Amino acid sequence: MSDSLCVSTIRCLSADMVDAANSGHPGMPLGMAPAAHVLFSRGHISFDASNPGYLNRDRFVLSNGHGCALLYSMLHLCGYNVTMEDLKKFRQLDSKTPGHPECFDTPGVEVTTGPLGQGIGNAVGIAAAAENLGARFKLASGKPLVDHYTYVFCGDGCLMEGVALEAISLAGHLGLGKLIILYDDNGITIDGSTKLSFTEDVRKRAEACGWHTSVVMNGDEDLDAIHNAIVEAKNVSGKPSLISLKTTIGYASPLAGQHKVHGAPLGKDNTKKLKKTLGFDEEKSFVVPEEVYAAYRKVAEAGKQRAAEWQAEVQRTLDANSDGLQDLRSILNPNWEALTKQVEAALPKWSTNDKPVATRKASERCLECIMPCLPQMVGGSADLTPSNLTFVPGAKDFQKESYDGRYFRFGVREHAMAAFANGVSAYGNNTLIPYVGTFLNFIGYALGSVRLSALSHHHVVYVATHDSIGLGEDGPTHQPIEIVAALRATPNMLMFRPADANETAGSYFQAVMVNQHYPSVLALSRQEVPILEGSSAGKVALGAYVLNTFGGAADAKPTVILAGTGTEVSLCVDAAKALASEGFVVRVVSMPSWELFERQSLEYRGSVFLAGVPVVACEALSTFGWSKYSHAQVGMVTFGASGPFKDVYKKFGITAENVAAKARRVVEVYKTTAPVLVHADL
Amino acid sequence: MSDSLCVSTIRCLSADMVDAANSGHPGMPLGMAPAAHVLFSRGHISFDASNPGYLNRDRFVLSNGHGCALLYSMLHLCGYNVTMEDLKKFRQLDSKTPGHPECFDTPGVEVTTGPLGQGIGNAVGIAAAAENLGARFKLASGKPLVDHYTYVFCGDGCLMEGVALEAISLAGHLGLGKLIILYDDNGITIDGSTKLSFTEDVRKRAEACGWHTSVVMNGDEDLDAIHNAIVEAKNVSGKPSLISLKTTIGYASPLAGQHKVHGAPLGKDNTKKLKKTLGFDEEKSFVVPEEVYAAYRKVAEAGKQRAAEWQAEVQRTLDANSDGLQDLRSILNPNWEALTKQVEAALPKWSTNDKPVATRKASERCLECIMPCLPQMVGGSADLTPSNLTFVPGAKDFQKESYDGRYFRFGVREHAMAAFANGVSAYGNNTLIPYVGTFLNFIGYALGSVRLSALSHHHVVYVATHDSIGLGEDGPTHQPIEIVAALRATPNMLMFRPADANETAGSYFQAVMVNQHYPSVLALSRQEVPILEGSSAGKVALGAYVLNTFGGAADAKPTVILAGTGTEVSLCVDAAKALASEGFVVRVVSMPSWELFERQSLEYRGSVFLAGVPVVACEALSTFGWSKYSHAQVGMVTFGASGPFKDVYKKFGITAENVAAKARRVVEVYKTTAPVLVHADL
């Protein structure tokens, strides 16, 4: 095989893609083609293109996702189902080759990248997931279940982003020795030279975080040096590695070394010159010499062979039928139907005779019941364990010395935690299911990753406690207002705000067992709430349901409907009782999840919110969005305040008295002719 | 003065506050009281308690804001308007001493902190603001206008957060020599020992970023060592400094060194023991010996004296009446009325004969016109200058060698950029006005700081380009969906999405000149939009207005209203023309800012959205929230897609045809009896 021909092929192919799209980023692929070729062709990355999900594959994460023409070129050469036709449709609608890599669109793409820094965070999660599974499960031979490497490409941009800096610190702490970053150190960002904004000593910084580092002085051409640096990095154990590759952005093109080659096509003339320089026919595009295909076929065959061997050993292990394989079986061949029943039965139940309980406390009990049923579950908190109540009794920390632990200590690194969780989720198809905790308000610190959980359908459960002004004294910097609106406006995201302990259990059931290709946020209270008459774990599935009717029979037509979520459902019940004593028939609707409600039939939705009956909503968060399901709102239109929580609720008028007063007003204004809230799509 | 008595007083006072509130964080104040005392009492921090806004004061930022009992104690001793009664109301509703420091609540609090890492980002902005003003403006004596230091207290938590890591990297790059961080290196986080999650070499990491560092081994007691380290740091120029103080969390209390002293009151018994250890009367609370008050009175007097001298020199400078003082006058004594007129006159105007222009391009023209009028304006981009179009011709970079430059190169550090901008805004009362650019979607990376812009009423202008699926090929990772809902749900935040170039100018006018105590986000398009007939810079003030009526006279009652924002207003116009040709009377409403619209009278709002007339909304973002102002929506309910922008719009049905089709349907369903959208609060 001619390495040089392969590298030139990759360069030209990537440039052709960007030119054909008349849009994209040719600079990075031209600079990093040698590193990609070395990684894939010299045995560093083992994969099975016919089975992209093969569990022990080496992982490749393109954190600088804008360079995806390079990734697609590699996937094509490696024999993934990414055809030359697909490459020609780069950045076209509904193609397999979108403008940034999306793991749900393209076989071989591990995680969705493009928003800078995310890939590094994902890769840390992937590497941790591998260590966890490897430490917990052994093959018959005694080898760990998985023992692959995780490689990352990144650029300067990724290394400036906070999410990556947090993740690098965490990875160093955890000593993830099989994580290797190849840093495209080309000295150029979008604005120009890195001298404008990025002059730190990147290697020293990584070393301060416990990383092994090295440098390749000629990343443009010196394939052996790249290879040797990778070999060296693989031989370092107990430390992640960062290899700095000195490269030239837009290498071999007339725009080499210039920032304008970062994000715009080379154009016809410059592409011709590139091809001439590389010894390719200037007039031809999308050319892969047969010799190059042949070389990569060999690579692919070797990977397929290794995958088959691993699969056979897994089968031997499972066939051994020895003790203690139950968890391994559950991980590799889960019987979701049985597991679902098991979890449903295990989840705690509360009766109205039980004492009031904070939903974060109910959450702790739920986790305690779920963890033994589901070996898939792993979790942690961003240094709020005693507040989030995410550490269940008997859990073990995941640390350098105890990779078999299922509890992550993320430190105060919310954004990296979410990116990490996305990586854990992307590790396999529910092979591991991460839950991660912080205060609801600090989901805002992690939103860059949280939105990617949703975009990529990662099954991540966000345990978001301290879910309103009800957290009290910590004040407005900690009291969420807008974040629930943001999450409800996020496609694919399930936002749960359970009214009491039973709904908390129902929310866990939905989040963990029923919606396994969706992320969920569970907004949980710091303060205690009573177990409500009529509340139901099962009915959480409906998203919203009639909790109870006051002042009339359950089937009586209500004078007014009070709709709430979370801790405010109790306020609605109190208001309803007061109104009932005045002769109103009051329906209380609990609405733990808008998203699940909106999946229900028109008929069901119309049976909850009845035509003509006025609705008052109560939620101690921004009222933004509630016009959809109510005619008047009791909620927040300002930031919160610091004080004991009951004082704070009172200050902002989030009280049963106020709900009742609004109810009287809407009834007076609308009588039985309130505008219909639920109707067929127009 | 007995230093030891002062430090013990501060410790007891802080512990008493937390105990009285039965809520709060005593651990940090007990550990960091010595550092606070040294900073304030040994001439490092100069301030004028009677004039907290005095421009050349040394700045003190408590990044670990949970330790605010310490800060409030210091403000009380220093003679700020924070009385003993105020200290006793710690964490009580509407007190001057909330659970985390809020700059709008308490004199002497520079920035709102608590969400970890923010204070570091703010302080970098403050230090940069000082260098900028100092480099641009000289006093008669030749000294810089301002030449103070910026001090920060932070803990482990702050140093784990991405926002701080980004800011530290940026500060090192910029060589901000007057920025000094005192790091409370107590080895404890909420979860327990830092060994659980934070084991990096903090000093080496800072040094890799170009910082000077030092360590004080006994931060609990060795006041001279703390003092000497500060003196040393002040003597280092061209590098920010990080002083690591080895301290004991909860020092001198029975819980010393334990993580449980971080965030819970000591309790009666332990507080007694603390007082006994420190030689205080166990039975008395909130005690400040007269000797301590006297010592701090001296400190305060010295500061007041220095402030008066500076003020006198400023006056001498201005009196000199020499040339080139116009900008200095505008900075120190702005005539906002005159400046407002000037900016209004300077802003560009477009006519319907002009070619279509992307609103990001219009934004560039606006900035070009504003910058010369307003010496206050400084700005930059998070490495998206050529896309955000934020660099106006003739601007100069703010760099280590050119602190007089008004353009910041933030690198790919959105979160730090926003925290930095908050610091710049907090520097003075519109002394500097920052505008900062990124893609609208990546406001999500910065949300932790953006929400604090709103909470603290910082006058920050976010230039958020690429504001919808209209950015095209970069695809769903870059296409905002939910972020506008999040911003609209954020109190105090002004969200503008101008329909064309003229509305862009109007949005700038509102954001920069009219709403000087509010942050704004300007959502701007990548793609071109025509200059619309009826669009108006002036009417942006109304938030929403009738752009035009089609198929009837301007005052004809419309059959249907089409309401849009940004680039989709053009689609509404096209739809309206089609509908008009079918005999409909169609009103098009442009709605650049919900927030400004909601400030208008009921009468005005009801004149825009008419009772009984159905409304179709069109916005290429999440439809979440639009039930408030429409009966049917054309918008996004999923994530976007990668492709040429026209294809993407078509894929998601965001087209004039679809708007027209929905309009026909709402008219058919509702006729003239559509539910009223605008009504008196219920």
Ligand SMILES: [Ca+2]
């Ligand atoms: Ca670069």
Ligand SMILES: [Ca+2]
């Ligand atoms: Ca600490």
